[in-house]
Amino acid sequence: MADDPVADDGAPAVTVGEVDTSSPPFLAACRGEPVPYTPVWFMRQAGRSLPEYRAQRGPGSILDAVRDPALAAELTLQPLRRYEVDAAVLFSDIVVPLTGFGVDVAPGTGPVVEKPFREEADLDRLQVTPVPFVVETVRLLTRELRVPLIGFAGGPFTLASYLVEGGPSQGYALTKTLMWSEPRLWAALVGRLAEIALSSLRDQVKAGVAAVQIFESWGGALSPADYRRHVLPALRAVLDGLAPLGVPRVVFGVGAGELLSSFAEAGADVVGVDWRVPLDVARARVGPGVALQGNLDPTACLAPWSVLAGEARGVLARAARARVGEGGHVFNLGHGVLPNTDPDQLARLAELVHTETAQS
Amino acid sequence: MADDPVADDGAPAVTVGEVDTSSPPFLAACRGEPVPYTPVWFMRQAGRSLPEYRAQRGPGSILDAVRDPALAAELTLQPLRRYEVDAAVLFSDIVVPLTGFGVDVAPGTGPVVEKPFREEADLDRLQVTPVPFVVETVRLLTRELRVPLIGFAGGPFTLASYLVEGGPSQGYALTKTLMWSEPRLWAALVGRLAEIALSSLRDQVKAGVAAVQIFESWGGALSPADYRRHVLPALRAVLDGLAPLGVPRVVFGVGAGELLSSFAEAGADVVGVDWRVPLDVARARVGPGVALQGNLDPTACLAPWSVLAGEARGVLARAARARVGEGGHVFNLGHGVLPNTDPDQLARLAELVHTETAQS
Secondary structure, X not given: OOOOOOOOOOOOOOOEOOEOOOOOHHHHHHOOOOXXXXXXXXXXXXXXXXXXXXXXXXXXXXXXXXXXXXXXHHHHHHHHHHOOOOOEEOOOOOOHHHHHHOEEEEOOOEEEEOOOOOOHHXXXXXXXXXXXHHHHHHHHHHHHOOOOEEEEEEOHHHHHHHHHHOOOOOOOHHHHHHHHXXXXXXXXXXXXXXXXXXXXXXXXXXXXXXXXXXXXXXXXXXXXXHHHHHOHHHHHHHHHHXXXXXXXXXXXXXXXXXXXXXXXXXXXXXXXXXXXXXXXXHXXXXXXXXXXXXXXXXXXXXXXXXXXXXXXXHHHHHHHHOOOOOOOEEEEEOOOOOOOOOHHHHHHHHHHHHHHXXXX | OOOOOOOOOOOOOOOEOXXXXXXXXXXXXXXXXXXXXXXXXXXXXXXXXXXXXHHHHOOOOHHHHHOOHHHHHHHHHHHHHHOOOOXXXXXXXXXXXXXXXXXXXXXXXXXXXXXXXXXXXXXXXOOOOOOHHHHHHHHHHHHHOOOOEEEEEEOHHHHHHHHHHOOOOOOOHHHHHHHHHOHHHHHHHHHHHHHHHHHHHHHHHHHOOOEEEEEOOOHHHOOHHHHHHHOHHHHHHXXXXXXXXXXXXXXXXXXXXXXXXXXXHHOOOEEEEOOOOOHHHHXXXXXXXXXXXEEEOHHHHHOOHHHHHHHHHHHHHHHHHOOOOOOOEEEEEOOOOOOOOOHHHHHHHHHHHHHHHOOO
C-alpha cells in the first residue's frame, strides 16, 4: 500500500482547512464531517474481477475461502494493492451466519438452501451461532490495514428471500406469499434473522471493523408500504442494536429507490444508492443528516475510459449539487463490481475521484 | 360476454352524474374524464395463466400463434370471457415488427436474436415492414369486441436491448456499452426502432385499436440522465407521431420509477406504474394531466383472496389520495400476470375494483 495517500501511521496529522486529518476520510464522510477529498471504495472490490483473486480462489464454494482466515484476509487485501480505496471490505458472504440452516453458495448461482424455510419448526434451524473464522479474519486484517475495514451482514428481507425461495429468485413469489399470508411466522423469521445479523455484526465490530454495511440487496422487490410494515421493524432492530457501538451503519439495496427514506428512518447513518436514483434526488428522499454512498452504474466500468470518466464526473456533480459532497458522500458503484471489469479502470476511477474532489 | 357490464350496444346511454356513458370507461379514464367506476385490465391477461390458452397454444414459438389471425384473435378474447375487464389487449409480441432482423421467441426464454446488432451495417436489417397478420387480427377483433382494444409496441431501449444482447439480459452491459461508446450509432438504432414501432402502431390504430401501450419494460435499467439523453428523443418521436391519431398513449416500464417524469415529458397520456412506486408518489412525479395505470404487485394474486383484496384496496386508496381516481386511474397489475396465477383470483379482483369504485 505504498501508493495509499490516505493514512500513514508515521506522519503527523496535518490540518487542511477544517479537515481533521487524524480521522480516515471514509469514516469522516459517513459521519458528515469535512473530508480532504471524497472517499471511495467499490462493492465487490475483492472478487472475480481480479486475476490474483481467480488464481488464489480456484473452484468450489466461496464459503471454503471464507472459512480460511488467512486466505480471506489475503483476498480482502488484494484490491488495496491496486486501488487507492479508502476502505477495505471483509471478504465474506451474507449467508455465512446461516450455514447452520444448510445454506451453501453454488459457484455461478449464488446461495442455495437444501431445505427451504416453510413453517414455524424451521425457526429451530435458525440460531444465533458465533462464527469464529470471521472474527479471526477481522483480527488478522486490523493488524495489517491502514484504512478502515467494513464488516457486513444481510438485510432481513434479503436473507429471508434466500431461505424461503431456496436460492436466488426473480419475483420472490414464495417469500412474498409467506409474508402476506402468515405475517406472524414472517415476523418471527425476519426477527430471528435480525438477531443473527446483529450478533454477527457485533462480533465483527468487537474484533475491529470500523463500519458496517447491511446488504438489503433485494428489498426493492417490495412496495414501500409492504417493506415498512413487514420488514422495517427487523431492520431497525439491527440498527438500534448497533447504535451503542458507535460505528457508521450503511444500508444498501439495489432497485430500492423507493425505500431510501425507510432505510434512513430505520436508523441508517449512510444510505447506499444504486445508479437509478440521482444523488440529489436521493438527498431529497432521505433528508439531511444522512450520508449517501454511490452511485455510478457498474456497467460504466466496461466502457472506454472517457465514457467512464464522464459518468463518474456526473455522479460527483450531482453529489455537489445535493451538497452531499460536503462530508456526506462516499463514492462507490451503484452495485457490485462486474466480474469482467478491467481492474485498471477501477484504479483510474479511484484516482479521478480523489483528484477531482481534493480540497486545496 | 353476457356478464360484461361495461358496454351493451343495444342499451341507451344513461347519464350517471357527470359520466358520459357512451364513452368506454377505459378510454375515459385514460383521458382524465369522469368514469362510472375505475376501469381495469391486466397486462398479460391473455396467456399462460389460462388453461384454455395452454390448451390452444401447444408448444412452439409464440410467434406461430401471432402469425395466425384467427388464433391470435381467439387468444385475445379468452380472458374477456372470464373477467369483467374494461379493455382487451392484442395477443402479439413486441418483437413481431423485428422478425426481419431474425428475432424469434424461445419458449421459456424470451426473444432470441441469431445475429445481434453490432455495427452500422446491421441497420440495413432493420426496416419498417408492414405486418399484415397483425392488422388482420385487429380487424377480426374489432368486429367482435364490446370493449376497447389496446395495441402495443416495444419501447426503444427495450427493443434495442434484445437486438444488442441477443436475448434477455440481467445487466444490459453490451447495450449500455454501445450506447455510451458509440452514441451516433446508438441514436441511429433507437431512431430506426422508433420508426418501426410508430409504423406498427399506426397500422394497428388504422385497423381499429382504440389505445396503444409502449412497453419500455427495461428502460429502468438506465439512470434517468442516460435515459433522457440517449432514449427519450426516440420515445418522443413515437408518441409525437401518434398524436394526430387521437388515441390514448400509455408508456410502461418495470422498475422505472425514476423515469415516470421522463415518460410524461415525452408525451404519454397515461403512465404505467409498477408496484414499487405508490400512486400518490407517482402522481407527484408526473404532475397533473397525465393518467396513471397500475399498480398492484402481481405476486399478490398468488396470495389468499383476503390478502389480495387488502392489497388491491391499498392501491385504490392511494389512487384516491392522489386524486388519480377522478377519471385518471386505470387499475392494472404492476407487471404481467404471473403464469401460475389462478384465473378466479383475477375474476374476483376485477369485480372488486368495479364494485368498490362504483359512483352511485
